[in-house]
């Protein structure tokens with residue numbers, strides 16, 4: 001666990017939240033480095049407003065996503081889901097103080113419905 005919660009965008013990441021996120025996805029899948037979190041602040045739409053995420057997490061399965069959502073709800077912190085960040089609407093842009101939930105590690109295809117084209121994806125390892 002992080003011994004001391006870092007300060008991001010002028011506010012401190014709540015230690016309880018940081019601990020809960022590390023418990024949810026593992027410390028290796030939690031990043032608070034401002035240089036890293038800044039990279040997840042916006043998608044490919046340069047004109048849409050964006051904020052700075054407090055924390056970026058990389059869940060690897062559905063249960064981890066649920067645990068992250070529960071932790072953020074308990075802390076009253078907004079979440080922003082994000083795939084590749086290639087959207088062109090600013091819809092994956094962070095708001096200040098958000099937890100950005102990056103889904104790029106959930107890349108194992110579990111099932112494909114050929115009739116509808118729907119895919120069910122989850123963790124790769």
Ligand SMILES: Cc1cc2nc3c(=O)[nH]c(=O)nc-3n(C[C@H](O)[C@H](O)[C@H](O)COP(=O)(O)OP(=O)(O)OC[C@H]3O[C@@H](n4cnc5c(N)ncnc54)[C@H](O)[C@@H]3O)c2cc1C
Pocket residue numbers: 043044080081082083084085086087088091092103
């Ligand atoms: C150069 C370029 C070319 C493109 N060409 C095309 C094209 O030909 N056809 C086309 O259709 N699109 C195209 N796009 C648009 C882009 O690829 C699509 O918008 C893409 O589907 C975005 O997916 P993403 O995973 O990057 O989502 P993001 O940009 O990360 O997110 C898009 C939205 O979905 C939400 N979101 C992401 N994952 C989840 C989830 N698991 N659950 C709930 N919400 C979620 C985000 O919060 C956000 O609101 C292009 C984009 C670029 C940059």
